[in-house]
Amino acid sequence: MIKFLDLQSQYNGLRGEIDAAIAGVIRDASFIGGPSVKEFEAAFATYQRAPHCVGVGNGTDALEIALEALELPPGSDILVPAFTFVATAEAVTRAGHRVVFADVDPSTYLLTPETLAAALTPRTRAIMVVHLYGQPCDMEALTRFAVAHDLRIIEDCAQAHGAESHGRRVGTIGEVGTFSFYPGKNLGAYGDGGAVVTGSEALARRIRMIANHGRVEKYDHVFEGRCSRLDALQAAILRVKLAHLEGWVERRRTVAELYRAGLAGVGDLVLPVEAKGARHVYHLFVVRTARREGLQRHLKASGVETGIHYPIALPKLQAYAHLGMAKAPFVAHRIDGEVLSLPMGEHLTDKEVESVVLAVRGYFSASR
Numbered sequence: 001m002i003k004f005l006d007l008q009s010q011y012n013g014l015r016g017e018i019d020a021a022i023a024g025v026i027r028d029a030s031f032i033g034g035p036s037v038k039e040f041e042a043a044f045a046t047y048q049r050a051p052h053c054v055g056v057g058n059g060t061d062a063l064e065i066a067l068e069a070l071e072l073p074p075g076s077d078i079l080v081p082a083f084t085f086v087a088t089a090e091a092v093t094r095a096g097h098r099v100v101f102a103d104v105d106p107s108t109y110l111l112t113p114e115t116l117a118a119a120l121t122p123r124t125r126a127i128m129v130v131h132l133y134g135q136p137c138d139m140e141a142l143t144r145f146a147v148a149h150d151l152r153i154i155e156d157c158a159q160a161h162g163a164e165s166h167g168r169r170v171g172t173i174g175e176v177g178t179f180s181f182y183p184g185k186n187l188g189a190y191g192d193g194g195a196v197v198t199g200s201e202a203l204a205r206r207i208r209m210i211a212n213h214g215r216v217e218k219y220d221h222v223f224e225g226r227c228s229r230l231d232a233l234q235a236a237i238l239r240v241k242l243a244h245l246e247g248w249v250e251r252r253r254t255v256a257e258l259y260r261a262g263l264a265g266v267g268d269l270v271l272p273v274e275a276k277g278a279r280h281v282y283h284l285f286v287v288r289t290a291r292r293e294g295l296q297r298h299l300k301a302s303g304v305e306t307g308i309h310y311p312i313a314l315p316k317l318q319a320y321a322h323l324g325m326a327k328a329p330f331v332a333h334r335i336d337g338e339v340l341s342l343p344m345g346e347h348l349t350d351k352e353v354e355s356v357v358l359a360v361r362g363y364f365s366a367s368r
């Protein structure tokens, strides 16, 4: 069986360090805040080359808190890619704004100035930029668009720890960036976790206050916030794993090259591209084919786990039926029926990658 994701094998390789980190938090009974959260925030800020990092409860809260901290006029239109995980759009509504879907590019699956321009409304105030699958958007182009139309940029980096656009790490190219440490992400906790990064000290302070009941010290609540903190045990685990992240990213990039070499020109497969100026971190390796269901069945029978990210573009979800965009002529509405995620991660050996390649090739040569 070739696993899509293998968190057990990752733990087995780090068991001593992880167990010691967990034991340390319990020994000190510093469960909320404390040194493990502070140290992780500082280390993650350094890794992302971000001036400020605030740990929060999860990646969805991170998006919502980041948006709230921008203090946009209530009911603003916010551009959201039609093809992403639902949390990106949920945060907009939860923060009191209106979701306006923009289409994605058919080769990168990302927002572009062209897709944004087609969706722009007079009340648009911000863009939720999603670095989907670990591929960074072209932030130079998107920044130019945002400046021209006076829009703020929130970067959803939940799938893109360590990704770079034109040599800059994602997260602080826009005004604020959000991360998820959901277990299956490239940097994953042993439960929920998230973070917000920003270059602005004032924004960082506001984000920290929103996430912690609107306060600075213990009982001086300046406004009503909420409770969304990065758990100290998770921070201790993440601190251990962060030291290995660069190596894991490099391995993912190597696996992607092996897939690309092995799968070029096979059937009607469309392979992921690495856009110019982009450092893709391959959270997912997503191929496209008109014969997805057959390929997925064949791979399952061959012992290869796969996933679909995502089977229904957001405008078609019942949750967004009220927007009336389900029939918009979007690329997103076609590719959701074609995308298939192959196993990806540092757990894969060259031999396993080769087996996946052979299984995929086998499907297309047998059923031509």
Ligand SMILES: *Cc1c(COP(=O)(O)O)cnc(C)c1O
Pocket: 058, 059, 060, 061, 084, 085, 087, 088, 130, 156, 158, 159, 179, 180, 181, 182, 192, 193, 194
């Ligand atoms: C995982 C993910 C989120 C949400 O993160 P959680 O930690 O699960 O709340 C948001 N946006 C994208 C693009 C994601 O992949």
